[in-house]
Amino acid sequence: MELHHRLVRQTINIAVSKAMEDMKSNTKRSLRNLIDLGLLFSQSENQKWFFNAAKKIISNPRNPYNILASRIIAEVDNDTVKKVGLNLGYSSLTYGANKLRNRQESMHCPIPWLLLFDISEASPEFFHLIGNLIHEGQELxxxxxxFCPHEANDIRAICEIAKQFEECLFIFKVPSDLISEQTAESLGKIHNAMISVQVDGADFGRESDRNAFRLLKQNRCLYGFHVSYNEDNMGNVTAPEYIRSAISLGNMFGVYIAENGVSDACRDTVYAFACRERGENGQPLIAMEWFRDMQYISEKILSGDGYMAVNLVKKVYCECIKVKDVLANSLLEILKNMQPCTSS
Structure with a gap:
C-alpha cells in the first residue's frame, strides 16, 4: 500500500506540475485538465461528485476560478500551490481519509481528519511532543x-516542524500582529503551509492587518483571512465591497467563524453567502463558513453517519489539545479522551 501511495503521489505531482506550467499561458484549459485528473484519481462517489460539480462550474465562461487561478499562479510560490493542493486533496482527503475509515472500523473509535493545536504554553519539550504526535497522526x-500560535517564536518553531512532514498540510491561524518581516520570511520558506490572518469584523483598514498581508504577499505565501461574525456585523463582512477589499490585499480565501450564541438563522445566511461566493457567479476568493463546511467535509470523507461526523468536527475545531496535560499519552489516547463540544 505504501509503495502504491508513493507511485500515485508522484504521478499526481508530475501531472499537476505540467498543468501549472501550462496555466501560465492557458488558464482555462489547464483548470479543465486538473479537474479531469481529479476525476481519474477519484476513489469514491463523493469525490467524483465534487469534480463533476467543479467541471460544471468552470464551464461557465464567467466563473471566478479562472481569475483566481491566475492570481494564485502569479502571486504565490508555485511549489507552495502544488504542495498544499497535493497534501490537502490527495494525502489528507483521499489517501488519509481511506486510512482513517479503515482505522475507525477496526478500533470502533472516531478519528478526526484534521487536528487543531492551540499553542498556549510553548517550550522546546512542547514542540518535540508536537512532532511525535504528528508522526503518530500520519500513521493513523x-x-x-x-496551529494557533500566540508568540512570534512559535511560528518559527512550527515552520521547523513543517519541514519534517512534507506530506502534511499546516495551517497557521494567526493574529496579524505576529506577522513581521522575520516570521513572514520563515513562512515563505516552507511550501506545505497556508496562513489565515485574524481580522476584525469592520473592514480591512487596520494598519497591522494591511501590513501582515503586504509581508505575506511579498514572501509569496498562500494566505487568506478569518473573521468572527454575529447578527450585528454579518451584513458588513458578507458585503461585495468587503470581499473586493480582501482580494485587493492578496487574500485567496476567507473563513467565517460564528461567535458563541449566534442564531441558526444567522449561520444559515452566512453559509448561503459562502456557497454563492464560491459558486459560478462569485468573486475570485474561496469563502467558507467554518463549522458548516467542516461538518460537510467530515460527513463526505469519513462516513455516511451524520451524527458521527458532527461529533468529529466539533472535536476537531472546538477542542484544543493541551499537550502539557497529557505528556504520557499517545495521540490515539488523547483523541479517545477528547469530549465533544458545541459550536454555539
Missing part, C-alpha cells in the same frame, strides 16, 4: 493540522 491517517 491525519495529514492536516491547524
Amino acid at each position: 491517517g491525519i495529514y492536516s493540522y491547524v
